[in-house]
Amino acid sequence: MSVYKPAKSRFWQYDFQHKGRRFHGSTGVEGKRDAEAVERRIRIQAAKGELDDASRMTLDVAVSKWWDEKGSTLKGGERLEARLARMIALVGPNTPLSEITTEAVGRAIQKRRGQTLTKSKAKGAKAYLPSNSTVNRDMIDTLRPVLNRARKAWGAKLPVIDWAELRMAEPKPKPKEFAGDELALVLAEVQPHWHDMIHFAARYGCRLSELFFSLDDLDVSAPENARVKLRNRKGGDDHTIPLLPDDAAMLAARLGRARKAEIGTVWFREKASKVRGRPPRVVALTYNGAAIALRRAMERSGLKASKGMRGAHDLRHHSAMQMLRATGNLRVAQKLLGHADIKSTLVYAHAVEADVRAGLAALSRNSPEPTEAESGKDAAEQPAKGKSSGAS
Incomplete structure (x- = not known):
């Protein structure tokens, strides 16, 4: 056999x-x-x-x-x-x-x-x-x-x-986003060679697997029209996202070094050569390495304990929430995330709606109705003002 x-x-x-x-x-x-x-x-x-x-x-x-x-x-x-x-x-x-x-x-x-x-x-x-x-x-x-x-x-x-x-009913996910300097707390807990990848994921909402796109699927020949195609995605469809000029320039520089080093990803680190006088080697970062680094960073930064953040996917949630807050447009958020069905994007709208409700509740608590004594005082003063006005 x-x-x-x-x-x-x-x-x-x-x-x-x-x-x-x-x-x-x-x-x-x-x-x-x-x-x-x-x-x-x-x-x-x-x-x-x-x-x-x-x-x-x-x-x-x-x-x-x-x-x-x-x-x-x-x-x-x-x-x-x-x-x-x-x-x-x-x-x-x-x-x-x-x-x-x-x-x-x-x-x-x-x-x-x-x-x-x-x-x-x-x-x-x-x-x-x-x-x-x-x-x-x-x-x-x-x-x-x-x-x-x-x-x-x-x-x-x-x-x-x-x-x-x-399909059995599943609890709706609760999107999380970084507030204030919380993303900086995460960056402080990882090596610098992860920083560009983390910033990119937090801005564009890519899943961790999607970050390791093929070099040939990255088009940065024209910075004003730069884009990247994401393949092997959940659901099996391809998804293209546009890139901002600064990110296009960063990726263009990385692309050149990746091709020269003959590695398959733009995400890499430099490793000192064991031979004196030789330049550092370019070593590709990996999916498993990124997953472990981000999981540990969430724990060490305290964000896992305080907000339930567990790893790389929280960067995707952050990107979606930021886009929805900035535009108020579900379709734009859907396009960024590459959701085939807008129902998948609605979970972020529900999260923003919850924030609005909380804000209204806080506003109500901080702006109480006038007390009975204040109301009586206003009523007593009103005729007096009117009488004085008539005498003059």
């Missing part, structure tokens, strides 16, 4: 050829014997021609194909592999794609809801049920991209699934 386990993966992979066609991908299982069973089943399907019709393809084969074509290129590969394995086990690895209906997905979701999880603590493990957000992510957000690709790229004719009906 031709199964193997990559060094950076928990799961075994399969790789074989049938009639000149190559079949390869993740088995979604951690044991070699189970992986060989998966590969054996895929070989049988290939021999029967079942893999030529995408709608007859079983879920485990479809996920393997999706992983090879798309999933392996996405961020957080190991976590995504684990979610795919959970989803396959709950829906059923041998389930043909044509039999995955709204009802079938609903049953799998109910199974996921009932699975007890454990969280390790200093005094022992605590059992708990997964949150609605976790269930949605593990089931809907993991299965839906696979079925979408089967339909759009592989030509499969599949049942229509009511994803909105299946």
